[in-house]
Amino acid sequence: MSKKLKTGIIGLGRIGQIHLSNLLYHTPGAEVVIASDVSATAHEAAKKAGISATTSAGEVIVHPEVEAVIICAPTPQHVPYTIAAAEAKKHIFCEKPLDVTVADIRSAQKAVADNGVKLMLGFNRRFDPNFLRVRSLVKTGSIGDPHILRITSRDPAPPPLEYVKVSGGIFLDMAIHDFDMARYITGSEVKDVFVKGNALIDPRIKEYGDIDTAVIVLGFENGAVGVIDNSRKAVYGYDQRLEVFGSKGMAKAENNTENNVVQYNGESGISALPLHFFLERYENAYRTCMQTFVDCVLENKPSPVDAHDGLMATAIGIAAGISLREKRTVAIEEVL
Amino acid sequence: MSKKLKTGIIGLGRIGQIHLSNLLYHTPGAEVVIASDVSATAHEAAKKAGISATTSAGEVIVHPEVEAVIICAPTPQHVPYTIAAAEAKKHIFCEKPLDVTVADIRSAQKAVADNGVKLMLGFNRRFDPNFLRVRSLVKTGSIGDPHILRITSRDPAPPPLEYVKVSGGIFLDMAIHDFDMARYITGSEVKDVFVKGNALIDPRIKEYGDIDTAVIVLGFENGAVGVIDNSRKAVYGYDQRLEVFGSKGMAKAENNTENNVVQYNGESGISALPLHFFLERYENAYRTCMQTFVDCVLENKPSPVDAHDGLMATAIGIAAGISLREKRTVAIEEVL
Amino acid sequence: MSKKLKTGIIGLGRIGQIHLSNLLYHTPGAEVVIASDVSATAHEAAKKAGISATTSAGEVIVHPEVEAVIICAPTPQHVPYTIAAAEAKKHIFCEKPLDVTVADIRSAQKAVADNGVKLMLGFNRRFDPNFLRVRSLVKTGSIGDPHILRITSRDPAPPPLEYVKVSGGIFLDMAIHDFDMARYITGSEVKDVFVKGNALIDPRIKEYGDIDTAVIVLGFENGAVGVIDNSRKAVYGYDQRLEVFGSKGMAKAENNTENNVVQYNGESGISALPLHFFLERYENAYRTCMQTFVDCVLENKPSPVDAHDGLMATAIGIAAGISLREKRTVAIEEVL
Amino acid sequence: MSKKLKTGIIGLGRIGQIHLSNLLYHTPGAEVVIASDVSATAHEAAKKAGISATTSAGEVIVHPEVEAVIICAPTPQHVPYTIAAAEAKKHIFCEKPLDVTVADIRSAQKAVADNGVKLMLGFNRRFDPNFLRVRSLVKTGSIGDPHILRITSRDPAPPPLEYVKVSGGIFLDMAIHDFDMARYITGSEVKDVFVKGNALIDPRIKEYGDIDTAVIVLGFENGAVGVIDNSRKAVYGYDQRLEVFGSKGMAKAENNTENNVVQYNGESGISALPLHFFLERYENAYRTCMQTFVDCVLENKPSPVDAHDGLMATAIGIAAGISLREKRTVAIEEVL
Numbered sequence A, B, C, D: 001m002s003k004k005l006k007t008g009i010i011g012l013g014r015i016g017q018i019h020l021s022n023l024l025y026h027t028p029g030a031e032v033v034i035a036s037d038v039s040a041t042a043h044e045a046a047k048k049a050g051i052s053a054t055t056s057a058g059e060v061i062v063h064p065e066v067e068a069v070i071i072c073a074p075t076p077q078h079v080p081y082t083i084a085a086a087e088a089k090k091h092i093f094c095e096k097p098l099d100v101t102v103a104d105i106r107s108a109q110k111a112v113a114d115n116g117v118k119l120m121l122g123f124n125r126r127f128d129p130n131f132l133r134v135r136s137l138v139k140t141g142s143i144g145d146p147h148i149l150r151i152t153s154r155d156p157a158p159p160p161l162e163y164v165k166v167s168g169g170i171f172l173d174m175a176i177h178d179f180d181m182a183r184y185i186t187g188s189e190v191k192d193v194f195v196k197g198n199a200l201i202d203p204r205i206k207e208y209g210d211i212d213t214a215v216i217v218l219g220f221e222n223g224a225v226g227v228i229d230n231s232r233k234a235v236y237g238y239d240q241r242l243e244v245f246g247s248k249g250m251a252k253a254e255n256n257t258e259n260n261v262v263q264y265n266g267e268s269g270i271s272a273l274p275l276h277f278f279l280e281r282y283e284n285a286y287r288t289c290m291q292t293f294v295d296c297v298l299e300n301k302p303s304p305v306d307a308h309d310g311l312m313a314t315a316i317g318i319a320a321g322i323s324l325r326e327k328r329t330v331a332i333e334e335v336l
Helices: A014-025 A040-048 A057-062 A075-087 A102-115 A129-139 A161-166 A169-173 A176-186 A203-208 A283-298 A307-326 B014-025 B040-048 B057-062 B075-087 B102-115 B129-139 B161-166 B169-173 B176-186 B203-208 B283-298 B307-326 C014-025 C040-048 C057-062 C075-087 C102-115 C129-139 C161-166 C169-173 C176-186 C203-208 C283-298 C307-326 D014-025 D040-048 D057-062 D075-087 D102-115 D129-139 D161-166 D169-173 D176-186 D203-208 D283-298 D307-326
Strands: A005-010 A030-036 A052-054 A068-071 A091-094 A119-121 A146-154 A190-198 A213-220 A225-231 A239-246 A249-253 A262-264 A269-271 B005-010 B030-036 B052-054 B068-071 B091-094 B119-121 B146-154 B190-198 B213-220 B225-231 B239-246 B249-253 B262-264 B269-271 C005-010 C030-036 C052-054 C068-071 C091-094 C119-121 C146-154 C190-198 C213-220 C225-231 C239-246 C249-253 C262-264 C269-271 D005-010 D030-036 D052-054 D068-071 D091-094 D119-121 D146-154 D190-198 D213-220 D225-231 D239-246 D249-253 D262-264 D269-271
Touching: A005 A014, A005 A057, A005 A283, A014 A030, A014 A040, A014 A068, A014 A283, A014 C014, A030 A040, A030 A057, A040 A052, A057 A075, A068 A075, A068 A283, A075 A091, A075 A102, A091 A283, A102 A119, A102 A307, A119 A283, A119 A307, A129 A176, A129 A239, A129 A249, A146 A176, A146 A213, A146 B146, A146 B213, A146 B225, A161 A203, A169 A176, A169 A213, A169 A307, A176 A190, A176 A213, A176 A225, A176 A239, A176 A307, A190 A307, A190 B190, A190 B213, A190 B225, A213 A307, A213 B146, A213 B190, A213 B213, A213 B225, A225 B146, A225 B190, A225 B213, A225 B225, B005 B014, B005 B057, B005 B283, B014 B030, B014 B040, B014 B068, B014 B283, B014 D014, B030 B040, B030 B057, B040 B052, B057 B075, B068 B075, B068 B283, B075 B091, B075 B102, B091 B283, B102 B307, B119 B283, B119 B307, B129 B176, B129 B239, B129 B249, B146 B176, B146 B213, B161 B203, B169 B176, B169 B213, B169 B307, B176 B190, B176 B213, B176 B225, B176 B239, B176 B307, B190 B307, B213 B307, C005 C014, C005 C057, C005 C283, C014 C030, C014 C040, C014 C068, C014 C283, C030 C040, C030 C057, C040 C052, C057 C075, C068 C075, C068 C283, C075 C091, C075 C102, C091 C283, C102 C119, C102 C307, C119 C283, C119 C307, C129 C176, C129 C239, C129 C249, C146 C176, C146 C213, C146 D146, C146 D213, C146 D225, C161 C203, C169 C176, C169 C213, C169 C307, C176 C190, C176 C213, C176 C225, C176 C239, C176 C307, C190 C307, C190 D190, C190 D213, C190 D225, C213 C307, C213 D146, C213 D190, C213 D213, C213 D225, C225 D146, C225 D190, C225 D213, C225 D225, D005 D014, D005 D057, D005 D283, D014 D030, D014 D040, D014 D068, D014 D283, D030 D040, D030 D057, D040 D052, D057 D075, D068 D075, D068 D283, D075 D091, D075 D102, D091 D283, D102 D307, D119 D283, D119 D307, D129 D176, D129 D239, D129 D249, D146 D176, D146 D213, D161 D203, D169 D176, D169 D213, D169 D307, D176 D190, D176 D213, D176 D225, D176 D239, D176 D307, D190 D307, D213 D307
Parallel strands: A005 A030, A005 A068, A030 A052, A068 A091, A091 A119, A146 A225, B005 B030, B005 B068, B030 B052, B068 B091, B091 B119, B146 B225, C005 C030, C005 C068, C030 C052, C068 C091, C091 C119, C146 C225, D005 D030, D005 D068, D030 D052, D068 D091, D091 D119, D146 D225
Antiparallel strands: A146 A239, A190 A213, A213 A225, A239 A249, A249 C262, A262 A269, A262 C249, A269 D269, B146 B239, B190 B213, B213 B225, B239 B249, B249 D262, B262 B269, B262 D249, B269 C269, C146 C239, C190 C213, C213 C225, C239 C249, C262 C269, D146 D239, D190 D213, D213 D225, D239 D249, D262 D269
């Protein structure tokens, strides 16, 4: 197939610019027609690449050449833009989370289905070569029936308190990636969730009803048990590992490091830290993610990360929040 | 100090013979005077080493030359023998668990205190070189305040169902080592416990009210959170790892393997499995453990693993059982 | 500095296209004005990127806008184009080796010096993050005085025999990268060389006076000893490792792998192979290499890999060939 | 087989005491009858174990109960004691090297053959679990035809100069283990040797015609090439690694470390050093080695390390010395 997919980008913040650059330079089947951002100063990147820029998201959505929109706006606008794009019969790539409420996600889901367009969510970690390999080992049965899933997901530094206030909390802002990963790796739905956590890094986070250190236990439909540990501050960098243990064996994915050199002196061996943060760690994953979206539209394949995936990740996040407040196991169906 | 500690061993089963061999060949400050076992056929090992053997534990305890008894009898006899030995003014090394009830442990604790003897419990894993190193990093502050503790503890194969029936359950039989390790590594008491588990390996285990796959969440007094994952059957061998994450960094201990050779062919890299089971993995730990007991008596130092340690490990195990049955977080003080 | 360096590329083969893509998408300070290739069918890549294409290298060199030429033509044309570009007052990036004779390299060196232009050679491996780290540890004195250098450099598969015939032999075609690396890592000149090798993979290679398996011993001016082992065929992929051992310690760089997942089943641990070949392994190194060239011109800094570096790498290669034929240690000054 | 092998030990220095302890405590089929040492103060260890001690090696050899002698005396006495023991029809375990001259080794070889006794040499490294695994992979054909062998063998600290003077030089004192390992791992004879080395750690070593840093190239009969790198001083500990590369893949054995904990702080990952020296690294190998000797006598199996092995290791060492002095490749047959 030689046809190219014509895309428009909504939102040119940090993540929008990553997608722009990947669409331009690393996604053979894609073209970028237009990009929007509310701030005109963000248009620089678009101009540099020879692309029209606008302050109106609507203009991107209705642009006659645009076949697919890439939604990188703030979370509250994800659902409105998704619905508008679906109604304009445009395919949609939307950043995570689709939304923080079940009802709004279902509206978007309906709009997508009614209009027969494709929706893919930006759960980029699914496309990390390490996690892809673990998923593949589970899928082909090499691990047997999954019994225990362990995810470690720790950020190098907490976001500003200003951001924490509006972030939706650690579960919908940070752990939501891990909830998606849990479903993706095991291939099983999560039935219930239990949280034990605390504000150990910055006690002020508690004032917003949030925590910065969490251990989250997931019960899966197939009887397996999952555990996620999150921290907002790992001084040694971005810690992203996982392990799945099953009846036939185990597979684990480790961090990627800045280099693999080990130095030995008279005291110890010395090695490099994990890659600092998500831009470095998931650089390739972002590219594969965008390539996958473009391929799925061009070749009319089902979206590998659809609205249901968005719904479930958000639902687990909401249930985790209830578990934290009410100190009990919460069934996912309570919030669906 | 050149004096030798004269010991007597009660119980010459698998673990009793390990301690016998270590006392004879790897513990410079120790002598073995006498050993007992109810089965006369178990006396072979004692005879081979030129040591008196008897079928009476009491004979060992009251033997005039014996200064310290090594209790390797079945669990229900730990407390009675401990009390008898304490009253006979003998120092005591006792296998874990000290007992499965709080009341009985307290009786033993009282007898030990009243008679001014030393009691050390056989939590051998504390003496594993990897775990010793992690403990030392925590103690010296290299990790900062501990925030998250992760223990993986998986056996290569489940015990016979006959044994499961009388074992006291996965928490008091298997995870009790991990409960002790959690307190040891963090240097903090456990406040509450939550369990999520299942019988995924052998459903018949459920009939005994037990499980074979568990994720256990521990709340520590200092606010840290711990998580233990247990399985009765890891097909790749004995999986014994842990990691502590804190404000200044992280330390993790991996499995020891049969060898460290990596082979590469056209398909993959191939490496050895973890050491098969506890005899291989903890061979050195058992030696250091016994040496430590002998040193602590000869040099009149406090026992590094005392009755309080035994009490707390058992209490967490009892609380974990309640959590499993009642599907809720259980405070340790509920069972104390 | 906001000015951009205007470049022209000579040769659009495999390596030429890599440099083109990196100049276009990954080198902020560069522009590509024109590219040449003798085969018009190779112009597709240039056209796709909106760049003029020509069949005449001379046209690139004399193009009034071109400030720097990127020479990716076959080796015999490296020196003629370098001299022509120098005389046209253009800065030069030239692929390795600069040439296979000392005399011709010296002509190029003279032309570059006489015309006050910059010349940088494409020893891309110097820019690999692992090797950069080792170099930095040596340079800062962390390793102390280097005593032993070990380089492993093995290709996944031998080139076609047709290519072997004209390649200049394993030393000038393949090991030349390792000769440069040896000088780079140690920061010391090579004084003499000794080779022990054989044709173990394909005996027909012997007919061309060449070998496919080599151990090369280097004597350094500072007394250190280096050893390189080369093979034309490692079935497990591209094997690129090195280690430097000195008075204060050791540092070693390992292979990068396709992913870092380790799977354990009942038989063994299973891990991924090294990245397949140089395009994958040195993807980042190629980018940093080109960025470094552009920076060195724009900021008028000395070339980090100059004609002297090219001369020495070739001289060691020539001496290695003599050592193989004459079965003796050969001093580098014999060939200079 | 329940019969025990009655042994006598000649020499109770460091290595003699290791063998004594292993024969007593870790070699089920062995008994120790008597031990000799010229210094009566060394008899302490024997007395502690309840064994007769003497200052006369001859007394051990002719002791009527002794079936096998363990020769741990200084090298010059190896051949005389071996011949005396052979003539007394005693089986012999002798420390390495058997001797430093070809003629004397051949005398010993003849005496052993003429008297129909077994001789096993103490090349303990052959019994290291890592090297055993590599050997097994080569033997079963998993690596294919060996092409390149790499051995790294570095001591933590040089011996006293007094010792260097009488040691026979780095090749016969230190590298002889590596020469044996080279033949053992590849299963092929060494045809020629080339040495490049220097005195980089202590220039005074040169005064004795010796070096402290060496790269040794071995040509094997099957066309493979081997390379050994030796240093008398690795500040990070005892560095003992090897790698074999062949037509079907590669296998490498790494160092064993004090523990496997990795600590991460804001600066780097920190890991433990290799085990300090041979007593720690080869603790298990020494045990397996002695067990193998005892088994080979009791079960009348051929010695796995016989006089021919001793001859070849010494011959390579002698040839290496000539190569160092004459700066050329030396064929092993020159010295046989």
